[in-house]
Structures are given as structure tokens and as C-alpha cells.
Ligand SMILES: *[C@@H]1O[C@H](CO)[C@@H](O)[C@H](O)[C@H]1NC(C)=O
């Protein structure tokens with residue numbers, strides 16, 4: 001039992017996150033709720049008819065909208081998706097499945113449900129790589145489950161620490177990879193007497209070679225940068241210490257979290273842009289909010305809501321700022337031109353109200369008894385919408401299908 005638990009790197013990562021109380025510093029610093037105002041988007045004037053519909057679909061802002069109540073069949077379950085992780089299998093651990101009965105409705109159009117056949121058709125003979133932390137893995141796990149309806153993939157590679165996975169879909173010659181990278185840039189944990197401290201030295205101008213060396217023949221990159229920055233980290237540029245996030249030393253420059261995430265995002269995007277051998281579509285997924293209430297990881301925080309948050313959108317200001325920073329970096333790299341394509345999977349707004357979508361205590365937490373996971377997302381669940389969006393966004397880049 002112990003061996004299986006320890007071998008499960010996701011479990012280990014959760015545990016690491018939990019141990020590091022600095023991870024939650026941020027939640028203590030910014031506990032206030034606030035309202036995010038909706039930008040008023042005028043309706044698009046398009047002719048009625050098929051042509052018009054396609055046009056609306058192609059131009060519609062998929063990321064601004066609301067969740068509407070709708071009874072729907074789950075897209076998959078643990079008997080149809082054999083790769084469903086124990087940590088996200090909320091149904092098995094007693095979560096009421098009514099939280100699945102919500103549909104994301106963009107203000108100006110409808111978002112189609114993920115169509116696995118269409119997706120596999122587009123990615124025929126292509127390779128897609130997910131790069132990021134355990135939330136990136138969460139996203140890929142959802143995609144695997146959605147695709148399993150059509151075809152059971154073959155796991156062709158898994159490293160010892162279960163940080164890199166490769167799946168292969170034979171019928172469409174499609175390769176799907178996941179590469180674990182906490183920061184996208186190089187990060188090395190400080191140790192004391194061989195024990196990790198949860199504090200990292202980050203080289204903000206150097207991409208993490210874990211993924212940077214594996215981009216050969218990659219057509220699609222889905223990249224993200226989330227929660228590992230919510231801790232004390234030492235930041236370096238040109239090999240020189242420039243400061244830290246959540247500093248405790250008074251002789252060092254305090255660098256805000258948003259700046260750190262922006263720098264890492266910029267370095268990663270620039271690396272892809274400057275890699276001459278690559279012809280890729282890179283999609284940057286924006287920040288995925290956590291929903292602890294009444295505390296944090298390690299002091300009784302929970303997330304037991306059974307409905308999405310209503311009208312007012314509860315979100316910490318800094319989470320919205322992080323998203324804004326990511327969007328700016330994406331626009332920056334797009335503005336620099338070049339042959340590579342860059343797009344956005346802007347999930348922050350739709351996820352910020354889904355306080356009901358996390359495993360909470362509904363997971364196999366024997367080992368971490370009593371702790372709530374309010375960071376990752378249940379499968380099936382709200383996170384599946386990331387792939388509804390992924391497919392529609394991919395279709396907008398016509399040179400990639
Ligand atoms: C899973 O879905 C399949 C197909 O829709 C269905 O036959 C099966 O009963 C479901 N299993 C569970 C545990 O809900």
C-alpha cells in the first residue's frame with residue numbers, strides 16, 4: 001500500500017504542497033473576496049444562417065460567460081475512462097454528482113461539447129505536449145478520458161517518478177505527452193542536510209530543460225504556470241540573485257508573485273519562439289484558481305460547496321492579476337511576429353466560480369486524512385470545459401489542421 005502511495009507522484013506532489021506552508025501564504029495575505037466587473041461586450045451583428053453561425057463561433061469570446069444549469073450525461077465515468085486517477089475520481093469517494101449539471105455558456109455563442117472524433121481527426125499524425133504542474137496533468141487527464149470514448153490509448157512511456165507520460169492513439173497516429181515542470185524555468189530546491197526545504201532557486205531566464213529538450217516534432221504545446229510560485233523562492237537572472245518572493249530576509253528585494261510568473265512565462269514563450277526547428281501552436285492556459293475556505297491546506301481549509309458561486313465572482317485580486325499578466329505575455333510574444341502561432345486558453349473566469357468542482361475531501365486521502373484538495377479538479381467535472389475550449393481554439397488556427 002505504502003509503495004503504491006509513494007510511487008504516485010501526484011500524491012507526492014500534493015503532499016509536498018501541503019508540507020510547504022508558504023504555498024498558502026498567499027491565501028492568508030489576500031483572503032478578501034471582491035467583485036470582478038464584466039466587460040460589456042456588444043452582440044455581434046452577423047446574418048442568420050449557417051454561414052453566420054460559423055462566423056459567430058469563429059469570433060466568439062469563449063472565455064466570458066456564465067454557468068447555466070443543465071441536466072447532462074457525464075462525458076465519461078470510471079468504467080469508461082480507465083486512466084481516471086484515484087485522486088480525481090470524486091464519484092468513487094462519495095461526492096454528489098449533481099455538480100456536473102452545469103454548462104459553460106459564453107455570452108455571445110454556445111461552446112460545443114468536446115467531440116473526440118473531431119479532435120482525433122485534427123491531430124492525426126501529430127504530437128501534443130502538456131507542460132506544467134499537477135494542474136496541467138489534471139487537464140491532460142481530462143483529455144485522455146474524453147478521448148477514451150473513441151479509443152483507449154496505449155501508455156508507451158512513463159518515467160520512474162511518473163512525471164513524464166506518453167500516450168499513443170493508434171487509429172490516428174496521435175501522440176500525447178505530459179511533462180511535469182513546476183515553474184517552466186529552471187528550479188532547484190534548497191536542501192538542508194539532504195532534506196528538501198520547499199524553497200527553490202529559480203533561474204528566471206533559463207527554461208526548464210525537462211521540457212525544453214523534448215520539443216522535437218511537437219506540433220501543439222499546452223503550457224501553464226500555476227501554484228508553485230505561491231511560496232518563498234529565490235529568483236536569479238544572468239546567474240545573479242535578484243530577489244525573492246515571500247522574502248523573509250530584509251536585505252533582499254521582494255519580488256511580487258505576479259512579476260515572477262510573468263518572467264517565467266516570458267522566458268518559456270520566448271524559448272519556443274526562438275527555436276527555429278519548431279513549427280508549433282502554443283496555447284497558454286491561464287491561472288486556475290483554488291477555493292479554500294476557513295483556512296488553508298494545513299490548517300483546516302475546506303471546499304464543500306455544492307453549487308457554483310453566484311452572481312458576484314469571488315476571486316482574490318491577485319489571481320485575476322496573474323491571469324492579466326499571463327495574457328500580457330501572450331500578447332507580447334504574438335506581437336513579436338514570426339512563424340509560430342500562440343493562442344490563449346483563458347480558463348480563469350470560468351473556473352473562479354467553480355468552488356464546487358474540487359475533490360475537497362472526496363478522494364483517497366487515507367494518507368493525508370482530513371485534508372481537502374481545493375486546488376485540483378474532479379474528473380469528470382468542470383475542468384472538462386478546458387478541453388471543450390481547447391478544441392474550438394485549435395480550430396481557429398487553420399494551418400494546424
Ligand atoms: C458509466 O457509463 C457507462 C456508459 O454510459 C454506463 O453504462 C455505466 O453504467 C456508467 N457507470 C457508472 C459507475 O456510472
Ligand SMILES: *[C@@H]1O[C@H](CO)[C@@H](O)[C@H](O)[C@H]1NC(C)=O
Pocket residue numbers: 125126127173217
Ligand atoms: C505518424 O506520424 C508521424 C509524425 O508524427 C509520421 O512521421 C509517420 O509517418 C506517421 N505514421 C503513419 C503510419 O501515418
Ligand SMILES: *[C@@H]1O[C@H](CO)[C@@H](O)[C@H](O)[C@H]1NC(C)=O
Pocket residue numbers: 192193
Ligand atoms: C545537519 O546535520 C548536522 C550533523 O548531523 C547537524 O549538526 C546540524 O545541526 C544539521 N543542520 C540542520 C540545519 O539541521
Ligand SMILES: *[C@@H]1O[C@H](CO)[C@@H](O)[C@H](O)[C@H]1NC(C)=O
Pocket residue numbers: 249251252
Ligand atoms: C543577507 O543576509 C544574510 C544573513 O541574514 C546573509 O547570509 C546574506 O549573504 C545576505 N545577502 C545579501 C545579498 O547581502
Ligand SMILES: *[C@@H]1O[C@H](CO)[C@@H](O)[C@H](O)[C@H]1NC(C)=O
Pocket residue numbers: 294302304305306
Ligand atoms: C462545510 O464545512 C464547514 C466546516 O466543516 C461546515 O461548517 C459547513 O456547514 C459545511 N457546508 C456544507 C454545505 O456542507
